[in-house]
Amino acid sequence: ETGVTQSPTHLIKTRGQQVTLRCSSQSGHNTVSWYQQALGQGPQFIFQYYREEENGRGNFPPRFSGLQFPNYSSELNVNALELDDSALYLCASSGLAGSTDTQYFGPGTRLTVL
């Protein structure tokens, strides 16, 4: 059973640029959630994708967007990067949206915005 993988591991961008982060969900999981974790803080929910549709969103602006593909992998896109977007971006997959099933997290992508 393959776990959740994310790419790239690290990324450096400049303010105003756009970035795409990728996540492959665990085998058999159809739901992917994305979280942002600033240094020293707990992860904050960005949004969730279930069967290729957005299925709930946290308090993040529209420049944070995502996609889910038929194989349930997912992308997080951030436009017009700001310095405060520097964080660890985590994705988590689970077997069923809306349940209390365990979420399995990937190792994260560390984004630095200069």
Added chain:
Amino acid sequence: DAKTTQPNSMESNEEEPVHLPCNHSTISGTDYIHWYRQLPSQGPEYVIHGLTSNVNNRMASLAIAEDRKSSTLILHRATLRDAAVYYCILRVSSNTGKLIFGQGTTLQVKP
């Protein structure tokens, strides 16, 4: 979203039990109590969850107060590998089942 309160940090000696407390006085009847931990440079990892009754698994035990306003994660024999940030999370079976993380408790384990 219901909130949880945890101590910022705790220390333990290796091979001794550790009791990590969590207060959740605004918990509702449908909120599950979940614990995740995050080891350095890794994503969070599921530890255990429960609703009303105490729960045990290979990693830990979860003791839930009768009024459900508090709970305690118990690591029976702490090892150096248990040094991590432990998050107590109330999770509603909503349309997303999203996790609402707080600050967590940083556990240090001394050899």
